[in-house]
Each structure stands twice: as C-alpha cells, then as structure tokens.
Amino acid sequence: IILTPVVNEFHTRGPFLTLSQNVGLLVGAVLFGLGSDVWGRRVSFNTTLLIVGIFATAAAGSPTFTALCVLAAIWSVGVGGNLPVDSAIFLEFLPGTHQYLLTVLSIWWAFGQLLASLVAWALLPNRSCPQTATTCAKKDNMGWRYFVITMGGLMLVLWGIRFFVFNLHESPKYLMGRGRDAEAVEVVHKVAAYNGKTSNLTLEDLTKFDQEADPTDGHKVLDTSAKAAVQRNVEKFSSNHIKSLFRTRKLAISTSLIILIWAIIGLAFPLYNAFVPYYLATRGADFGDGSVYITYRNQVILSVLGIPGALVGGWAVDLPYVGRKGALSISTRVFLFAGTTARTSDGLLGWNCGYTFTSNIMYGVLYAMTPELFPTKDRGTGNGLASTANRIFGIMAPIIALYADLTTSVPIWVAGSLFLLGGVIS
Numbered sequence: 555i556i557l558t559p560v561v562n563e564f565h566t567r568g569p570f571l572t573l574s575q576n577v578g579l580l581v582g583a584v585l586f587g588l589g590s591d592v593w594g595r596r597v598s599f600n601t602t603l604l605i606v607g608i609f610a611t612a613a614a615g616s617p618t619f620t621a622l623c624v625l626a627a628i629w630s631v632g633v634g635g636n637l638p639v640d641s642a643i644f645l646e647f648l649p650g651t652h653q654y655l656l657t658v659l660s661i662w663w664a665f666g667q668l669l670a671s672l673v674a675w676a677l678l679p680n681r682s683c684p685q686t687a688t689t690c691a692k693k694d695n696m697g698w699r700y701f702v703i704t705m706g707g708l709m710l711v712l713w714g715i716r717f718f719v720f721n722l723h724e725s726p727k728y729l730m731g732r733g734r735d736a737e738a739v740e741v742v743h744k745v746a747a748y749n750g751k752t753s754n755l756t757l758e759d760l761t762k763f764d765q766e767a768d769p770t771d772g773h774k775v776l777d778t779s780a781k782a783a784v785q786r787n788v789e790k791f792s793s794n795h796i797k798s799l800f801r802t803r804k805l806a807i808s809t810s811l812i813i814l815i816w817a818i819i820g821l822a823f824p825l826y827n828a829f830v831p832y833y834l835a836t837r838g839a840d841f842g843d844g845s846v847y848i849t850y851r852n853q854v855i856l857s858v859l860g861i862p863g864a865l866v867g868g869w870a871v872d873l874p875y876v877g878r879k880g881a882l883s884i885s886t887r888v889f890l891f892a893g894t895t896a897r898t899s900d901g902l903l904g905w906n907c908g909y910t911f912t913s914n915i916m917y918g919v920l921y922a923m924t925p926e927l928f929p930t931k932d933r934g935t936g937n938g939l940a941s942t943a944n945r946i947f948g949i950m951a952p953i954i955a956l957y958a959d960l961t962t963s964v965p966i967w968v969a970g971s972l973f974l975l976g977g978v979i980s
Contacts (some may be wrong), residue, residue, distance in 0.1 A: 555674045555853065556698040559682045559846075562690040563698075564619040569952035571623055576824065576952065578627035580945040582634025590639050595646070595725040598639040603713040605632030610706030614699040629706075634945075646725045647745065660867070660918050664860030670705065671850065671857040677701045679847035697846075735760040798929065799936055808927050809936060813943050815976050819920070820944035822972035823913070825951040852903050856910045863911040867918025913973075 561568040582602070590598040609629040616622035644659065681697030683690035716722070723745065729738035739757050746753040800806040928936030954968065 555670055555850075556701060558685070558849070559678065559690075559695055559698040560619070560622065562683045562685070562687065563692060563695045564622075565690075566619045567956060569955035570619070571626060571952075572824065572955070573949065573952035574623040574627040575630040576945070576949045578630025579634035580949060581627075582631035582636075583638055583941070583945060585631065586635030587638045589635075590642065591728065591731070595639060595643050595728050596722055598635060599643060599722055600713070600717050602632045602636035602639060603709050603716060605629065606636070607706050607709035607713055610709060611703050612706075614703035614706065616699075638941075643722070643725060646727045660914070660921055661861060661864040663917070664857070664864050664914055667860055668854070668857040671854040673704055674701050675847075675850040675854050677704065678850055682846045684846065685849075730760065796939075799939075805929075809939075811979055812924055812927050812936075813940050815979055816920070816924070816940040817943035817947045818972050818976040818979070819916070820947035821951050821954075822969045822976070823951075824948050825954060825972075826909075826969035848899065852899075852906075855903065856906055859907050859911045860914045863914030864918050866911075867915035870915065870919070 557568045557571060560566075560571060586598045586602060606629045609625050609632070613622055613625035613629065616625060641659070677700045678697035681695070681700060683695045723741045724737070726738040726741050729735070729741065736757055739755055739760065742753050742755050799809040924937065924940055
C-alpha cells in the first residue's frame with residue numbers, strides 16, 4: 555500500500571522494501587514456529603503483535619529508505635510469527651470435529667486488507683505527492699508515515715487487548731509436552747467451564763500415558779525439556795517422514811504437485827499484490843486519472859471483493875462435481891492477462907476486481923485441501939514443506955521485480971502466467 559509514495563519520496567527501487575518484508579516473514583515463521591515449543595504458545599501469542607506495533611510505529615520516522623527496509627523486516631518477523639502461532643492455538647483448543655473451521659480464518663485476511671485500504675484511502679490522497687510530480691519532499695509526502703504509525707498504533711492497541719483483557723490459557727498440548735500435566739488438566743477444566751460444560755479428565759488419565767514404549771528396557775520417560783520439545787518439532791522434517799510422503803507413485807505425485815502449487819502461489823501472489831497499487835497509479839496516470847485518491851479508492855474496492863471471495867471458496871469445495879480440485883482450477887487468474895489490455899482506468903479496475911475475487915477463492919480452497927492430501931502421521935511434515943516452499947518463493951518475487959520494469963505490464967504478465975500454471979497443475 556505504501557510502495558508508491560515511498561518510491562516517489564526516496565527515488566529508489568521499491569522491490570527492496572517487499573524483499574525485506576518477505577525475509578522477515580520467513581524468519582518470523584521459523585523463529586516463532588519452533589520457539590512456541592520452547593517458551594509456550596501464550597508468550598508467542600502476546601509477543602508477536604508487540605513486535606509489529608513497536609517497529610511499525612518506529613518506521614514512520616524512517617529518515618532513509620534503508621532504515622525503512624530494516625524496520626519493515628523486523629515488524630514482518632512479528633507478522634510471520636503470528637500466523638503459525640495463532641493457527642496452532644486455534645487448532646489446539648478446538649475439538650477434532652470442528653477443526654475444519656481453520657479454513658474460515660482466511661476471511662480475516664480479506665477484512666484486514668479492507669481495513670488497511672480504508673485507512674490508506676483516508677490518509678494518503680491529500681498527504682502524498684502526485685504520481686506525475688518530478689520532485690517529492692518529505693513534508694509533502696507524510697501520508698504513508700501517518701498510515702504506518704496508525705497501523706502500528708492499532709497493533710499496540712490489539713496487543714494491549716491480548717495481554718490485559720483477553721485471558722488466553724496456555725495450550726494443553728504444549729503443557730503436556732513439557733511434562734506439566736497437572737496444569738494441562740486445569741486448563742481443560744477452565745475451558746470447559748467457560749463454555750458451560752464439565753470435563754471428566756483427571757491427572758491420572760494423563761499419567762498412564764506418560765511413558766513411551768522402548769524396545770530395550772520396556773519403557774522410557776518422555777523428555778520434557780525445552781531442547782527435546784524443539785527436537786520433536788524438527789523431527790517432523792526427518793528423512794523418514796519425508797520419505798513417507800513419496801512412498802507410492804500416487805502419493806509422490808500428489809505431494810509434489812501440492813508443494814509445487816504452493817511454491818507457484820508464493821511467487822505469483824506477492825509479485826502481483828505488492829505492486830498493484832504502483833501499477834494502478836502509473837497506469838491511471840497514463841489514462842489521465844492517476845490521482846492518489848483514485849488509486850486508493852480502487853484499492854478499497856478490490857479489498858471489499860475479497861470478503862465474498864473467501865466465502866464462495868468455502869462453499870464451492872463441497873459442491874457436487876466441483877469439489878476442491880474443481881474450485882481451485884476454475885479460480886485461475888485469467889483476469890490478470892485481461893487487465894493488461896485495459897484502455898481505461900475503470901476497465902483496469904474491473905479486471906482486477908475479478909482477480910481479487912478469485913484469488914480469495916483460491917486461498918480458501920488451498921487451506922482446506924492441503925492437509926487432507928497428506929497421511930495423518932506425516933501431515934505436519936507435508937504442511938511444513940508446502941509452507942516453506944511458499945515462503946522461499948515469496949522472497950524471489952521482489953527479486954524478479956527488481957529486474958522488471960514496474961511501469962510496464964511485465965510483473966502482471968509473469969504473475970498471471972504463474973497463476974494459470976498453478977490452475978493447470980491443480
């Protein structure tokens with residue numbers, strides 16, 4: 555959202571900002587994904603938003619583009635860490651019969667994008683340099699700084715609500731993994747009471763499962779140290795688990811294709827989304843209506859369409875003769891190719907609306923079908939490999955953009971080709 559005014563002010567190569575954010579997202583996902591098994595889900599849950607809030611707020615005062623990139627990378631560590639921690643907490647507190655609700659969480663992406671677009675629309679139009687301006691002084695381009703400090707302040711408010719108001723219990727799964735069975739039982743009873751239920755779980759029920767079978771001496775006590783907790787998490791990626799995902803020809807093809815799809819999406823999605831405001835602004839200028847107001851008004855319209863897209867995705871996966879594969883394949887983004895043919899700003903907006911709608915269908919379907927494709931005992935490994943491929947290829951997106959002319963349709967054509975390829979593979 556802030557790429558266009560940032561580029562105008564610092565006269566630099568914008569993709570470096572996106573590259574910084576994607577590196578931070580990868581570091582955060584790895585750091586907090588493993589760290590939540592050491593210091594607990596609750597600490598991670600309360601820390602990630604604080605990181606985002608502090609460093610996003612500080613970024614508003616960035617004196618140089620380099621400083622902004624560094625701060626963006628650090629706040630992205632918090633964002634990247636928040637994603638796996640929140641999903642883990644969500645799943646670990648849900649009964650097995652309702653874990654499909656994880657797919658519903660994708661709609662909050664759409665709401666978040668809409669909120670950010672509305673704030674940008676309110677703050678940037680009258681406080682940003684025109685796209686056609688030859689010079690852009692800081693005092694004439696304060697809009698993006700106000701936007702960043704507003705969003706950072708919002709994150710601090712949400713952190714305050716999490717820390718002081720929302721009483722999150724530590725995950726029973728984490729507590730049992732650290733040998734704190736009594737606390738785990740207590741948490742289960744508190745959650746049951748909060749929901750007007752009672753639980754018959756006792757410490758004795760957990761104690762009898764506190765030992766693991768050992769072929770040498772019969773039993774061994776589960777190691778509950780922090781080091782062992784991390785090792786158990788890392789073991790998801792052991793060679794045995796990876797080999798199991800490829801043990802049959804059919805399973806090997808299925809595993810390879812879903813990882814490839816996530817990698818392609820990881821490259822195409824940020825390649826398009828990170829530069830669409832800049833593309834809309836520059837193409838709008840070519841059409842004669844490239845005002846900052848129009849650019850961010852269009853961004854709001856695009857964000858609104860993401861909400862029904864996420865809902866349609868959840869509905870389409872259970873349609874007869876459509877299902878997961880059908881919904882995924884028909885949501886290919888041919889709208890991106892069509893957008894490059896637009897001769898008016900309204901035409902360009904219309905094609906991009908189609909893209910935004912179908913891309914949210916795509917993510918809803920992918921989140922629903924990916925865990926289902928892997929065997930239960932190797933599901934953690936499969937999900938981890940798909941997520942890693944998505945993040946690594948996400949880092950490649952701004953690198954490609956560095957060698958592309960952002961004033962042309964090249965990034966859009968590349969993203970559209972990748973989306974189309976993903977649809978064919980699915």
